[in-house]
Amino acid sequence: MNVYDFDRTLYPGDASLDFWRWCLRRHPATRRFLPGQLFFFGLWLTGLCGRTRFKAAFFAFLRAVPDVPAEVAAFWAERTDAVAPWYPTMRRADDCVVSASPTFLVRACPWLPRTATVLATETDSRTGRISGRNCRGEEKVRRFRERFPAGAIERFYSDSLSDAPLAGLAAQAFLVRRGAPLPWAEGAGGARRVAAHFLSVRFLRFLLCGGVNVATGVGFAWGFACFLQANVAFVAGYALSHALSYLLNAALTFRARPTLTGYGRYVLAYIPNFLIQNVLVAALHNAWGVPPFWAFLASALLAIPITFLALVFYAFARGGGVRGRARR
Numbered sequence: 001m002n003v004y005d006f007d008r009t010l011y012p013g014d015a016s017l018d019f020w021r022w023c024l025r026r027h028p029a030t031r032r033f034l035p036g037q038l039f040f041f042g043l044w045l046t047g048l049c050g051r052t053r054f055k056a057a058f059f060a061f062l063r064a065v066p067d068v069p070a071e072v073a074a075f076w077a078e079r080t081d082a083v084a085p086w087y088p089t090m091r092r093a094d095d096c097v098v099s100a101s102p103t104f105l106v107r108a109c110p111w112l113p114r115t116a117t118v119l120a121t122e123t124d125s126r127t128g129r130i131s132g133r134n135c136r137g138e139e140k141v142r143r144f145r146e147r148f149p150a151g152a153i154e155r156f157y158s159d160s161l162s163d164a165p166l167a168g169l170a171a172q173a174f175l176v177r178r179g180a181p182l183p184w185a186e187g188a189g190g191a192r193r194v195a196a197h198f199l200s201v202r203f204l205r206f207l208l209c210g211g212v213n214v215a216t217g218v219g220f221a222w223g224f225a226c227f228l229q230a231n232v233a234f235v236a237g238y239a240l241s242h243a244l245s246y247l248l249n250a251a252l253t254f255r256a257r258p259t260l261t262g263y264g265r266y267v268l269a270y271i272p273n274f275l276i277q278n279v280l281v282a283a284l285h286n287a288w289g290v291p292p293f294w295a296f297l298a299s300a301l302l303a304i305p306i307t308f309l310a311l312v313f314y315a316f317a318r319g320g321g322v323r324g325r326a327r328r
Contacts, residue, residue, distance in 0.1 A: 001151065002092060003144070003166065005158035006099035006106050006120070009176050010084050015109075016101045020061060022075050029064040036060060045204060047252035052134040055121070059102065059128030068125040072108045083111045086181060098144060098166065100136040119143045140166045157181055161188055161196055197312055198305065205253040206308050209245060217241035242270070254316040262315065269310035276303045 007014045023030050040057035043049040065071055088111070095116040099106050102123035112118070119140070122131040133139045140163065144151065156163075156170035159177075167173035167184055175187025188196075197203060221237025228236065246266045250256045280299035284290040290298070 001094045001096055001148075001153065002090065002155045002157070003096045003098060003153045003170065004087075004156070005160065005163055006097050006101055006109075008159040009157055010087055010097065010112075011079075011109070012082055012084065012179070014101075015105055016058075019072070019075055019105055020058070023061060023065055023071060026071070027065055030061040032064065033061040045201065046208065047205060047255075050134075051136065052130055055123075055134055056128060056130045059123055059130070062125060062128045068104070069108075072105060072125075076108055076110050080110050084176070084179065087111075096144070096148075098135065098140045100134055117147065119147060137162050138165050141169065144169070164188075194309065197309065202253055202312075203308060206249065206311070207304070209248040209253055210304070212248060213241050213245040216244055242267070249311065250316070254311070256316055265315040266311070269315040270307065272310055273303045273307040276306055 004010050007016070020030075037058050037060075040049060040054045044051060044054035062068055091111075091113055093113050093115045095113055097106060097112065097116060097118050097120070099118070099120040101120055102125070103118060103120040104123065104125045106112075106120045107118045119135060121133075121135045123129070124131070135143055144153075144166065153166075153170040154172065156167050156173045157176060158167065158173075159175065161175075173184035174181035175184050176182075177187050181187075217237050217240075219237075220240045221234045224233035224236045243263070246263050247258055249266075250258045250262065256262065277299040280302060281295050284295040284298060285292055
């Protein structure tokens with residue numbers, strides 16, 4: 001059989017978000033759930049709740065939709081041709097769709113074969129409550145094996161590297177890039193792989209931890225300056241905030257267990273940051289006459305992506321002295 005992801009693979013957008021916007025326009029009462037949705041989005045973004053809990057809070061808006069099945073039917077009636085152009089010629093009766101979107105939404109899609117298997121996030125269409133886990137990453141593999149214990153995947157299609165576990169089960173795997181399927185190795189390699197890291201929630205969490213690091217570094221240095229010489233106070237504040245930054249990034253950004261080895265790699269990963277900032281300051285201020293404040297700011301901003309990649313591929317890479325833990 002062929003197995004497909006749904007959002008941005010077969011369907012060109014995100015069905016969950018599109019259906020939510022559809023309901024916001026047609027049922028203003030759904031807007032009362034916006035504060036709760038934003039609150040849980042913040043908790044999820046900062047790592048204080050899992051993706052499944054956030055999605056359950058997000059889909060709470062369904063409680064304000066009088067007739068969800070009718071809305072789903074009307075939603076898809078306007079999207080009968082919203083399908084990847086390469087799929088109709090490949091469609092088969094035994095197709096399997098594995099998606100993080102709600103089952104009730106994916107199953108109602110009009111251009112999927114009636115006999116297709118749909119494995120998605122089990123969501124109550126009346127309350128938004130989720131049964132089990134969000135169907136993403138390793139959970140997709142578990143759901144597929146639960147349904148097809150001995151099932152063989154001929155071809156697998158997805159737009160997301162998070163589907164690598166399921167792609168690993170397929171004889172052939174393809175990544176959808178700009179609406180066209182590419183062999184997995186080609187679609188996931190080089191610049192595309194690097195770009196995917198910057199288009200992730202993990203990068204946003206890294207930026208959040210960086211903001212906390214700046215604030216704590218200034219705060220600690222200011223406190224130490226009450227009884228230490230200014231330069232010594234700065235170094236002490238920087239060292240303390242750097243250690244706190246490691247703990248925050250381990251817990252929130254990379255889901256890793258802090259270790260002394262891991263912290264050593266974290267310190268080494270910041271050496272390129274230090275060198276790059278010094279070179280940029282020298283070039284901007286000394287060579288080109290940029291005022292010190294703007295030179296410092298520009299060098300710090302330009303060093304951010306380099307530091308992030310150093311953490312991803314070195315400090316928190318698999319086997320780098322830390323043990324990752326997933327949060328559903």
